């Protein structure tokens with residue numbers, strides 16, 4: 001599969017079957033090459049300053065506007081109703097979310113979306129949603145687009161082949177992809193498939209500023225990959241369904257052609273993917289535990305300086321070398337919400353109980369930190385240089401929003417670990433007044 005590299009570049013791409021399909025020197029020729037329609041996809045207000053101005057021009061066989069009216073459809077477990085259940089400030093942990101067996105029922109990426117928690121409002125363009133997808137079947141003659149915000153997709157089990165208006169991307173566990181607001185896509189799967197989605201309304205993901213780190217490091221721009229133009233000229237007489245998430249609800253419309261009919265495109269508003277293996281880890285080489293913001297891959301900034309709507313943070317394999325230091329995460333109460341997931345392996349603060357495909361939520365000011373086993377082991381450990389988190393990948397969606405958990409998250413999914421609090425119950429006093 002071919003990709004172009006770079007983060008937010010001004011890309012241009014033509015399907016090689018139609019050389020010269022991208023108009024030269026202008027966006028709107030009176031007649032486009034090959035008789036294509038020109039269509040702009042705006043990802044920012046027309047008037048945004050240049051650094052945040054995002055749009056792409058798509059040259060397509062038929063424009064997106066040719067479709068029957070949108071009709072409300074079942075939302076399944078997708079919601080933007082943050083008042084379904086009473087607030088719950090407890091530490092929450094979920095066992096791995098169940099994936100439907102294909103022998104029981106066929107579930108595709110859209111039917112398999114479940115909202116776990118979130119806050120804010122798609123209408124006022126400020127907020128977040130966290131979803132789990134569990135599915136076993138490919139989307140057939142249907143695509144999805146999110147009018148509410150951007151999806152950062154974290155596959156945990158099973159690669160997903162995403163066809164977009166910009167081309168195709170294969171995304172495996174330990175890679176992530178971002179499908180930005182309004183981009184149509186369809187997901188093919190190859191077995192039982194699970195992953196996490198961070199949705200943000202009203203901001204796009206960007207690379208964090210590096211400050212004193214300098215010009216290089218963390219996620220480097222050239223490791224982001226974006227698809228190349230690919231089209232199909234396919235009439236679907238039985239009907240092609242475009243599903244639109246709009247103001248938190250799902251709507252479907254019919255058209256009689258594939259929306260993946262973009263022969264050429266150019267612009268800086270594209271889907272993209274990134275392999276977490278490429279993250280250049282920075283860590284403490286003297287003493288003390290640096291805050292996890294050093295592991296930020298992408299951030300969706302709020303309008304308050306330094307405060308994110310949501311950060312995507314990873315805990316990658318690295319060396320632990322800090323002297324006279326308790327090396328694992330510290331005990332913590334935070335003015336931000338911390339939702340964590342595990343792609344593979346173990347998380348250093350919780351060797352057991354937090355499993356791949358599961359999750360945890362430590363809400364605003366909810367105390368959390370290493371379990372008893374982790375504390376006891378690491379206060380006694382000889383502080384040799386050691387590999388930390390080899391073969392593992394945990395991540396965190398950290399948000400300034402105070403998130404509500406949905407009815408699905410607290411009840412329907414039936415994966416809540418009621419005993420989570422017990423991992424700290426065995427912490428004992430070590431206080432010695434005669435020290």
Ligand SMILES: O=C(O)Cc1cc(O)ccc1O
Nearest residue numbers: 291292328329330332338349
């Ligand atoms: O709660 C967690 O496990 C995430 C986390 C990790 C870390 O190294 C420091 C602070 C923090 O919140």
Ligand SMILES: [Fe+2]
Nearest residue numbers: 332334338368
């Ligand atoms: Fe934390």
